[in-house]
Amino acid sequence: MSAIDTSLVVADLVPHRGTMSWLDRILSVDTERVVAEADITEDSLFLRDGRLAAWIGIEYMAQTIAAWAGQRARREGRAVALGFLVGTRRYDVHRQSFKAGECLRIEANCELMADNGLGMFACRILVGGELAASANLSVFEPPEGGAFMDSKKGETS
Numbered sequence: 001m002s003a004i005d006t007s008l009v010v011a012d013l014v015p016h017r018g019t020m021s022w023l024d025r026i027l028s029v030d031t032e033r034v035v036a037e038a039d040i041t042e043d044s045l046f047l048r049d050g051r052l053a054a055w056i057g058i059e060y061m062a063q064t065i066a067a068w069a070g071q072r073a074r075r076e077g078r079a080v081a082l083g084f085l086v087g088t089r090r091y092d093v094h095r096q097s098f099k100a101g102e103c104l105r106i107e108a109n110c111e112l113m114a115d116n117g118l119g120m121f122a123c124r125i126l127v128g129g130e131l132a133a134s135a136n137l138s139v140f141e142p143p144e145g146g147a148f149m150d151s152k153k154g155e156t157s
Contacts, residue, residue: 010036013070014063015080019045022060023106026067031110034068038104051097057104057133058088061123064106065139068121083141086118091135095127102127108137117141 027035070080113119124134
């Protein structure tokens with residue numbers, strides 16, 4: 001795995017902004033894998049009594065995948081695009097929460113990325129070198145993210 005260009009930062013690769021941007025660092029990324037870190041601080045969204053519930057790990061995984069997709073787009077000369085978390089399979093947690101002061105290491109391996117924008121990633125979160133959570137995430141990156149969202153305005157389910 002090659003290290004990412006140090007001039008790139010999370011905001012260059014992930015479309016999330018403000019309190020919805022949860023990654024602090026992209027450690028490495030290549031065509032199949034991305035590794036990121038997130039620091040749990042007192043300012044972390046959803047922190048209650050110094051802890052984040054373990055289910056929140058799914059969003060950390062999804063944002064890590066977004067960083068992979070952002071780097072892929074840049075490598076291909078495209079703008080960073082909007083993507084969607086479609087589903088999660090086998091979210092296996094080994095702890096009930098993440099604590100303020102901990103650093104999460106989030107790893108995502110691309111298992112499948114189809115031409116139609118559907119993908120599958122095997123993800124895991126480590127804290128202090130110990131496995132805290134793992135899951136398989138299904139994602140969708142429409143070919144034209146903005147146009148896709150515009151086409152869905154006004155639709156009801």
